[in-house]
Amino acid sequence: MKRRLLDWLACPACRGAIALTRAVPDAGDIREGELACGHCGVRYPITRGIPRLVPPALAAAVRATVERFGYEWTRFAELRPEYEAQLLGWMAPVGRDAFVGQRVLDAGCGKGRHLRLASAFGAKEVIGVDLGLAVDVAAQNTADLDNVHVVQGDLTRPPLRRESLDLIYSIGVLHHLPEPEAGFRALSPLLVPGGRFVAWLYAREGNGWVLALVDPARRLTSRLPLPFVSGLAWVVAVPLWIALRVFYAPARTRPRLARALPYVSYLTDLVPFPFREVHSIAFDHLLAPVAHYMARARVERAFVEGGLTLESLRWHHANSWAASGRRVG
Template structure:
């Protein structure tokens, strides 16, 4: 545990926010409030709940239970570090992100799931922390890390509303496909935004208000027919996916107990209220602009005007439904 303590110097107690943590065998103890946190499979269990009697706490518990039962994605088709890297690079965004993030920086992935992106980004000499509220997901990432002796990635259990890191600890904070499942995505964004260093970046991926329309239609059909007609989802009939992947995709897309949808303009307001300037988005927020494999992710782009954004976002009804109506925003912290 001393090795773990030396690697994670940014930790604070999620209960009292004090930095005085003592690592003892399989327990972390806060010297200020005396709260103790277990370490399971070398994963610090630092999830601190919200008020369990409040509606917000109930939603958090529901989503947590859902992903404990349905870890996403799994490692069934990954038998080496090379296969993980190959899989990650098949996604243009992950490939470009890895190519353009500097070496030697500290990265936090909030809601890392099974940790595949965290592991991928850590291979290129970056220190990466993957946090999630679901222990079963984290165990899959931790097992892969240990099997291949990967030293620059650490997995920890955390409630996104109760951060376990000091403010301004990371050069880059990533949260992809997470905030829209919380009880208050805007508040969740503000929580993780505090962890970005001045001049650093935040990258968030969210479900889109218009891009998600066909998913909502299919969900309604599935609910009315007892989950028949699954062939209506393009991913379900993809011959390249095994049965387990089809199941986890279906559960994640159609059975999640809580989901919100957002727009580019809405997230721009979040950026402004938390001291971030707009840098980039996928899809592009201006007319006639396309995301390309040689995209400069961290070179500031024009956000376009309200009419341009509306036209771009409306087109997502037809262009973005295959991937679940997803969009990504990148912001830079001022200062």
């Protein structure tokens, strides 16, 4: 942990200021140590270079969600060059320019694949927050970047100071909260007035097959042991991979074939990925205990509830929402 990260940290329990009470330095950074809230006195450890500001009581569904994603990101830890175009697709019309010189939060950073990109896009400082052990993978994946910080914490009780950020983006996360609106309400006050909020979310609209087949399967598989679910995802990924090669790859240049295929926009986007990534995506869809497929009106309401104006709500790949707006000034 870099010492200047203290300027951003706040107690997740009472929002009091956080002080460093013990530190084992490692080349200027803090490898092991302890933080304490100056207001309520709760202490939080720093281990393996990561401040762990985890609230004491977590709901069972939240704990299961982040433990299961932690397993996924530990197993599929690698970063791929295709992630850049994918992130820009999820965020558009907000582009890489929006990062330049900004203090940025990746809300639910997973293995940290977008932290490196945010840094490369010119962010001043980037903080990745995740509640699971994915943070250890994110920290390893960004260890060489001086302007990237990783914090373990809950997005609904964020361990960060109010009005300390210019841009928050959250990719594929808020729909996994028990109540996605709680995430919008908790994160928005971290932005300065006029600060930007970007979220990519599963849509209800356009996901008929997923709602009929994948979602009921997920309700079962999210209770099963993870190595088994990973094996099951591999079995699902094999025919999907064959379909990507046989149908969706040629469909990129054959409009008549494209019109005949389901989920064509989404699945042609997966064509450049190797089998391992397709396996990881199938696994991701089967492991989560909570997944909300959000109707357009619900996304609009979540922005209003969060005190955010909605500037763009784009139906991405005709099965998800790329939503962006600003904190009301």
